[in-house]
Amino acid sequence: MPPGNDKTLRTDRLVVLGGGERARRPGQVWLVGAGPGDPELLTIKALKVLQSAEVVVHDGLVSDEILALAPPQARRISVAKRKSRHSYSQDEINRMLTAFALEGLEVVRLKGGDPFIFGRGGEELEACREAGVDCHVVPGVTAALAAGASAGAPLTHRGSAQAVTFVTGHASQGAEPDLDWASLARPNQTVVIYMGLSQATAIAGRLMAAGRSGATPALIVENASRGDERRVATTLLGLAEAASALKGPALLIVGEAMALARSSETTVETLIREARA
Amino acid sequence: MPPGNDKTLRTDRLVVLGGGERARRPGQVWLVGAGPGDPELLTIKALKVLQSAEVVVHDGLVSDEILALAPPQARRISVAKRKSRHSYSQDEINRMLTAFALEGLEVVRLKGGDPFIFGRGGEELEACREAGVDCHVVPGVTAALAAGASAGAPLTHRGSAQAVTFVTGHASQGAEPDLDWASLARPNQTVVIYMGLSQATAIAGRLMAAGRSGATPALIVENASRGDERRVATTLLGLAEAASALKGPALLIVGEAMALARSSETTVETLIREARA
Numbered sequence: 001m002p003p004g005n006d007k008t009l010r011t012d013r014l015v016v017l018g019g020g021e022r023a024r025r026p027g028q029v030w031l032v033g034a035g036p037g038d039p040e041l042l043t044i045k046a047l048k049v050l051q052s053a054e055v056v057v058h059d060g061l062v063s064d065e066i067l068a069l070a071p072p073q074a075r076r077i078s079v080a081k082r083k084s085r086h087s088y089s090q091d092e093i094n095r096m097l098t099a100f101a102l103e104g105l106e107v108v109r110l111k112g113g114d115p116f117i118f119g120r121g122g123e124e125l126e127a128c129r130e131a132g133v134d135c136h137v138v139p140g141v142t143a144a145l146a147a148g149a150s151a152g153a154p155l156t157h158r159g160s161a162q163a164v165t166f167v168t169g170h171a172s173q174g175a176e177p178d179l180d181w182a183s184l185a186r187p188n189q190t191v192v193i194y195m196g197l198s199q200a201t202a203i204a205g206r207l208m209a210a211g212r213s214g215a216t217p218a219l220i221v222e223n224a225s226r227g228d229e230r231r232v233a234t235t236l237l238g239l240a241e242a243a244s245a246l247k248g249p250a251l252l253i254v255g256e257a258m259a260l261a262r263s264s265e266t267t268v269e270t271l272i273r274e275a276r277a
Numbered sequence: 278m279p280p281g282n283d284k285t286l287r288t289d290r291l292v293v294l295g296g297g298e299r300a301r302r303p304g305q306v307w308l309v310g311a312g313p314g315d316p317e318l319l320t321i322k323a324l325k326v327l328q329s330a331e332v333v334v335h336d337g338l339v340s341d342e343i344l345a346l347a348p349p350q351a352r353r354i355s356v357a358k359r360k361s362r363h364s365y366s367q368d369e370i371n372r373m374l375t376a377f378a379l380e381g382l383e384v385v386r387l388k389g390g391d392p393f394i395f396g397r398g399g400e401e402l403e404a405c406r407e408a409g410v411d412c413h414v415v416p417g418v419t420a421a422l423a424a425g426a427s428a429g430a431p432l433t434h435r436g437s438a439q440a441v442t443f444v445t446g447h448a449s450q451g452a453e454p455d456l457d458w459a460s461l462a463r464p465n466q467t468v469v470i471y472m473g474l475s476q477a478t479a480i481a482g483r484l485m486a487a488g489r490s491g492a493t494p495a496l497i498v499e500n501a502s503r504g505d506e507r508r509v510a511t512t513l514l515g516l517a518e519a520a521s522a523l524k525g526p527a528l529l530i531v532g533e534a535m536a537l538a539r540s541s542e543t544t545v546e547t548l549i550r551e552a553r554a
Contacts (some may be wrong), residue, residue: 034318034421036529044324045317075383076532082479114422115431117441122537141320145310145391149414156443158298163457164394165442166433180440183460191417225416252279260399 022160022248027054029128030108031115033140034058038225039065049138053108057093061112061249063226070108071079090120094127098125101133116141118168118194123133142166143190144192147221147251151231153261155190160256163189169196169252177201185210197250200243204236207254214238217258222250231264245274304331304378306405307385308392310417312333315502316342318418326415330385332377334370338389338526342505347385365501367397371404378410392417395445395471420441421469424498424528428508430538432467437533440466446473446480446529453479462487467532474499474527477520479514482529489513499527506540511554 002185030049035041042050047140050056050066053074058067060080069074079088088096093109100107115121115137130136144166148155155164165184177199184191185207196203197220208214214237222230232242236254243252253261298537307326312318319327327333327343330351335344335355343352354373356365365373370386377384392398392414405412421443425432432441442461448454454476462484473480474497484489491514499507507520513531520529530538 034417036416038322040322040325041320043312043318043320045315047321048317055377114418116422116425116433118433120435122434122534125431126537137429138420139313139318139422139426141391141418142311142422145292145393145416145419148393149416152402152412152414154402156393156395156445157399158397162455163442163444165440167440168433178439180463180466181458181465183457186457186460189457257399257487261402 005198009122011106016181017136018195025104026108026132027103028136028140029097029101029124030106030120030136031124032108032110032138033114033119033142034066034112035060035111035141036113036143036146036225037061037063038146039063039069040148041225042066042069043140046140050108050110052106054105055107056110057075057097058110059112062110065136066110090112090123094124097124098127098131098133102130102131110136112143114140116204117136117142117166128176128261143224143251144253146225147231147253150224150229150264151219151261152220153253153258155253155257157191157257157260160188160259161190164192164255165189166192166194169193169199171276176206179206181206181210185212187212187216188256190253190257193252194252195249196252197243197246197248200252201240203252204239207236212254216254217261219253219255219258220246221253222246222248224251228259229264230267230270232267233261233263241250278395291536297378302381303411304380304382305411305413305415306374306401307415308398308401309387309390309415310419311339311343311387311389312418312498313390313502313521314338314340314422315422315423316340316346318423319343319346320415320417323415323417324340327385327387329383331382331470332384332499333375334384335385335387335466339387345389350419358424361395367400369542375404375408375410376403377421378405379408388417389420389432391417394419394443400443415481418503420471420528422531423457423502424469424496424508424530426508427501428496428498428510428538430496430530430535432469432530432534434534434537437465438467441532443469443471446470447477453483456483458483459485462489465533466492467530467534470529472532473526473529474520474523476516477529481516484513489531493531494533494538496530496535496538497523497527498530500527501525501528506541507544508538510535510538510540511543
C-alpha cells in the first residue's frame with residue numbers, strides 16, 4: 001500500500017506480467033520535503049513515505065540522521081553537487097526517477113526543505129508526467145520558516161512586514177543574481193534570500209542602491225534547525241561583513257521584522273574567540 | 278522535561294515556593310505550527326510538544342483530529358473568531374498565554390500553518406518576552422506549500438517563477454487590501470494571497486490594472502490538504518468567477534508556474550452537478 005496515501009490504492013492498477021515476471025503494480029515517485037535539517041521537523045507523512053521507500057534519491061542537504069529513517073535495504077543514491085567527481089545533471093536525475101518507477105519501485109526523491117521552494121521539484125514532476133509515472137508531493141518546512149522560528153523573528157508582522165518574498169541568490173558563475181531589486185527594496189516586507197551567502201556583498205549593495213535603508217534589520221542563519229546552527233542578527237549595512245564569517249548553507253533575511261531576531265550564543269562566542277585569536 | 282528541546286532544561290530554573298505550594302519550574306509558551314490541516318502534515322516536533330501540553334490555545338483552523346492529539350486532561354481553549362459570541366482580542370490572547378505560563382503551565386499556542394506566516398505569532402512572542410516568559414517556536418508547513426503540493430504546481434520553477442511572495446488579502450471592513458500592486462504584477466513570479474477569497478474580484482482587478490496579464494495561470498485551493506480540499510485551476514481573468522464558487526478558507530495563487538496546476542476531481546464534479554441543477 002502506498003504510504004500516507006491510502007486513497008490512491010486502486011486494485012485496477014495491479015498489473016499481471018507474463019514470462020515469469022512477478023506481478024506488481026507500477027512504481028511511483030514521491031517528491032518529499034525533508035524539512036530544514038532537524039529530523040524532528042520532518043512531517044509525519046514524510047516519515048511514513050520514507051519508511052516505505054525502495055529507492056531514496058537525495059540531495060546533499062539531507063542529513064544522515066534523516067536518511068537512516070529509510071529501511072536498511074532501501075537503495076540510497078546521493079545526487080549532491082560535488083566538485084571532485086561527477087555530479088548528476090537535472091536531466092539525469094529526472095531519467096533516474098522515472099526509470100526506477102517504471103521498474104515498479106517506490107521511489108522517494110528526498111529534498112531539503114520543501115520540494116517546490118527552490119528544489120527543482122517542478123521539473124521532476126513534469127518528467128514524471130511525461131513518462132506516465134504517478135508522482136505525489138509531500139510538502140516540507142522550508143528553511144526560511146525554521147530560520148524565523150529559531151531566531152524568534154516573524155517573517156510577517158503587523159505593522160512592519162505585510163509580505164514575505166523568497167528569492168534565490170544563486171546565479172551563473174561569475175554573475176550577480178538577476179532579481180527585481182526595485183520591488184525587493186520597498187520597506188515593510190521581509191525578503192528571504194536562499195543560497196545567497198557568497199553573493200551577500202552584491203545583494204546588500206543592490207538593495208541599498210535601490211533605496212532600502214542600510215539600517216534595515218537583517219539576519220543570517222546558517223544550518224537552520226541543525227545542531228550546528230549559527231545566527232547573526234545585523235543590519236543590511238552589516239550584512240556583507242557578517243556573511244564573510246559564515247560558510248553556509250545559509251539564508252539571508254532582510255526586513256524590519258528582523259529587529260526581533262536574536263543571534264545565537266554559539267555565533268557570539270565564535271566571533272569573540274576569533275577576534276581574540 | 279520540555280519536549281523536543283532537552284537542551285533548554287536547566288536545573289537552576291527549578292523554583293522552590295513556600296507556603297505549601299508544590300515546587301515546579303516556570304512554565305513556558307510554545308508557538309506551534311499545526312500545518313495546513315492534514316494531521317500527517319504535523320511535524321514530529323509539533324506532535325511531541327502537543328503531547329506534553331497542559332493548556333492548548335488554538336485557532337478555528339486547527340482541526341479536531343489534531344486537537345485530539347493533546348493529552349485528554351489538557352485544557353483546550355478556542356480563540357477562533359466567531360460572529361455570534363465573544364471573540365478574544367489579540368491583547369487578551371497575549372495575556373492568557375503569559376498568565377498560564379507564569380502559573381507554571383506548559384502552554385501550547387497552536388496555529389494553522391506556520392506561526393510566523395500571517396499567524397500573529399510575532400505579537401505573542403513579544404508579549405512573552407515582555408512578561409519574562411520563555412517562548413519557543415516550532416515551525417509548520419504553511420498552507421501555500423500544501424496547496425502547491427496538492428495541485429502539483431511548484432511555487433518556484435525554472436524559467437517561470439524566480440520568486441514567490443506571500444501576502445494577505447485580509448483588510449479592514451469594507452476596504453480593499455493595501456498591497457504593492459506594481460511589484461506583484463511583474464511577470465515570472467508566484468504570488469500567494471492568504472485569506473483573499475472574499476477580495477478576489479478586487480485583487481484580480483488590481484493585478485490586471487497594474488499590468489499582469491489576464492492569461493496568467495491562477496489557482497484557488499480551499500481547505501488545502503484536508504479531506505474536503507477543492508482546487509480550481511483557472512487564469513487571473515477567471516479568478517473572480519472561480520472564487521465565487523468556493524467558500525474558504527482558501528488561498529489564491531497567481532503565476533506562470535500555476536500552468537502545471539491540476540483542479541481537483543471533486544471540484545470538477547461539483548461544478549458539473551451545479552451546472553445541471
